[in-house]
């Protein structure tokens with residue numbers, strides 16, 4: 001371990017202890033794959049914001065909370081609050097991601113309504129973990145508002161899985177640049193541990 005890494009680790013520890021002591025940092029969930037996960041049924045809240053500024057690309061949509069760690073065989077509820085009112089219709093082979101896959105009910109709740117798919121033309125993003133598999137199509141939000149999409153699953157195998165969006169919501173003529181090709185924007189990691 002380099003001196004810099006040790007110093008950074010020390011600073012983080014001091015900040016955490018200070019935060020806990022002052023009540024600022026509660027017993028919140030871990031946000032990084034290397035941190036221990038909370039036991040039992042957890043809810044991971046992800047927001048899709050359009051206020052991000054991706055260097056070299058400008059304003060791009062971005063998922064918050066892109067990396068989490070959960071326990072195998074314990075329920076995970078994914079709650080996605082989408083503020084993006086733009087659509088990115090699925091095309092070609094990606095059109096299969098308009099359907100809910102791998103959720104406990106076979107459906108997702110979209111603004112409280114149970115649905116098993118979203119019309120391709122109204123898809124804004126997808127939250128897709130091919131390796132499980134698990135898929136949530138996310139519709140565009142009403143302008144100036146947000147739409148909340150909820151589904152849950154129980155991971156049955158350990159490992160580190162990539163999630164990504166399959167809607168061409170990024171930059172460039174094919175929509176696959178910018179956020180779509182940048183880790184922690186339209187792509188992240190989920191670690192499933194014992």
Ligand SMILES: [Cu+2]
Nearest residue numbers: 125165169186
């Ligand atoms: Cu997207």
